Amino acid sequence: MRAVGELEREKLAIEDQIRSCQARILEGRREVTDILASGRVDLSAARLQAAATLRDDQEARRGVLELAAIMRKLETARRELGVAAARRRAMELLRDRERERFLAQQNHREQTALDDLMIMRQRGDS
Numbered sequence: 001m002r003a004v005g006e007l008e009r010e011k012l013a014i015e016d017q018i019r020s021c022q023a024r025i026l027e028g029r030r031e032v033t034d035i036l037a038s039g040r041v042d043l044s045a046a047r048l049q050a051a052a053t054l055r056d057d058q059e060a061r062r063g064v065l066e067l068a069a070i071m072r073k074l075e076t077a078r079r080e081l082g083v084a085a086a087r088r089r090a091m092e093l094l095r096d097r098e099r100e101r102f103l104a105q106q107n108h109r110e111q112t113a114l115d116d117l118m119i120m121r122q123r124g125d126s
Helices: 002-037 043-125
Strands: none
Touching (some): 002 043
């Protein structure tokens, strides 16, 4: 269970990272467009912004690969959790059945003891 929770947290963090990269990429593209459309073109600023956008794109791609790996691990952990839950449930059922069998035996023993007491009592009365 802990493994699934930890993987879920990692997944959320990577998804946030990817969304942040996407937002920076969009903002960078807008800035490059604004720089190029401003009339006086500052190629140095446009080149710096394009490089930053490329860097953000590469970071987002790395994040997507990490997310894919986390998703595979998460799927495996969930499958293992399901197997463990089924095993635990089977053990609980066996425990419950054994308890019911034990209680039935106890009731039978008590009933037999009471029957024996009644027989002894009737023999004593006769």
